[in-house]
Amino acid sequence: MDVAYISNVVYPFNTGGAEKRIHEIATRLSQNGHDVTIYGRHFWDGPQETTHEGVTLRAVAPATDLYTDDRRSITEAIDFAARLAYPLAKRLHANDHDLVVASVFPYFPVLASKLAALGTDTPLVTTWHEVWGDYWEEYLGALAPCGKLVEHLTVNVPQHPIAVSGITADRLAEVGPDRETVEVVPNGIDIDQIRDAPLPDENESFDILFAGRLIADKNVSLLLDAFDRVADEYDATLGIVGDGPESDRLQAQANSLTHADRVSFLGFLDEYEDVLGHMRAADIFASPSTREGFGITYAEAMAADCTVIGAVHPESAASEVIGDAGYLVDPTVESVATELERALSGYRPPIDPRTRAQRYDWDSVTERAAATYERAIEGTW
CATH class of the missing domain: 3.40.50.2000 (Glycogen Phosphorylase B;)
Incomplete structure (x- = not known):
């Protein structure tokens, strides 16, 4: 299968848990004969499109600061989503990828990925690390309703959701899809x-x-x-x-x-x-x-x-x-x-x-992830 991952940050050039998960699964999928591309910001040296450990890295936006006052920048997420939509749509309409896997959070690239997939049969798989809900009030204060609204919109976009834990799956089901449609594929370790x-x-x-x-x-x-x-x-x-x-x-x-x-x-x-x-x-x-x-x-x-x-x-x-x-x-x-x-x-x-x-070994996690991707492609999820 040909998998497109969507992540504004790319490991090892950025070192958070979400991007490491993509790296570990993506490199193992590549070793198993699958084609894998990560669409992200240009944090690596060299050309906008390159290969790293068997995975194609395709920059659709330049590197930039990700945080504003210890909080993830909203404008950065919107900017990345806007820059992502057209090049991803062009590839999807050319049937270059069998499915898109978008990491949540941030939310806007998920919405851009869905927009890019309109008019194609390419399924959108999302990976949910957390569902914030009322935590937005602590995080954004008076602006919390904006965060809740965007999260609600993202949850309810047609998608094949993966949660990294049962508790995240339960919280996702409280605001969106039926619990039985949410697959749990944990994070991993080496x-x-x-x-x-x-x-x-x-x-x-x-x-x-x-x-x-x-x-x-x-x-x-x-x-x-x-x-x-x-x-x-x-x-x-x-x-x-x-x-x-x-x-x-x-x-x-x-x-x-x-x-x-x-x-x-x-x-x-x-x-x-x-x-x-x-x-x-x-x-x-x-x-x-x-x-x-x-x-x-x-x-x-x-x-x-x-x-x-x-x-x-x-x-x-x-x-x-x-x-x-x-x-x-x-x-x-x-x-x-x-x-x-x-x-x-x-x-x-x-x-x-x-x-x-x-x-939680990455080899076991990759097997579970690959099985869910195949089900999304086959329409049996």
Whole structure:
């Protein structure tokens, strides 16, 4: 089959989770004999159309800033969608692609992709990483109705929707398609890469690790307070990998802790393998996040044989990813501290985390994605 992916950002030139998912699936599809093209912005060096790891990269817009004041730029998304519509339509009307797979979010390129496919039999598959709903009020404030409207329009465009988790599929069904029409194809990990990642020096490793963007929903503040309660008794250390708008506040909080000397902020690590190496060296991975459309770091940490601690929350897929291969707690200081204490005492989950992680290997995910694409092409979805 001939697959066209739509993503304004392209891995490895941009390093977010959505673009990495496309890269991992696309390169494996190419290795299996399929033709794959990614339509994106021109973030790579060289010509507008090139080949990278067997996948055609086709730039329909120049590189530009993606964020405005720590938020994804709306004007960037509109600009990319406008530049995408004509060249994609030209290719689809020439029957160059069997299907289009558009990543959500942002939304406008999905609408442009549907517009481009009008008058053809090319199916549109969408990949939903999250459904925001009322979260728009927190994200945009007075402009929240605009975000909700565009999301609603995008959800209800005729499409073949894929969700990265059951919770995302459920939320999608609340505002659009019937739940049974939404396929779940999770995000993935490279098991071999994780297990072979180089370990950090012994004096640079930590007993407990957090990795992720430093935003309020991740609840790193809660983790810091919980850690402070148990650090002394277990002679434990905590490493915080990541950056974000909460960084300065969290470092100030950490400096005020009784055991501030046991907490280290590593910032954003340029090399993905360095993050994986820290996971391999840690005994515990703790992320009491209350908003996870999937939660890839939980799967990575399980593959690295960490005891994983996540939070139970209706906006998080942590329980779906972790299952019985880790521990799930209420997002409170008391609950997190209690579970940290248990894990530091040597308690392990009933299911081997490495066994659970196998279901998220990219090879397995690609097989599931390819099967759903074939069904869309054949009209059996």
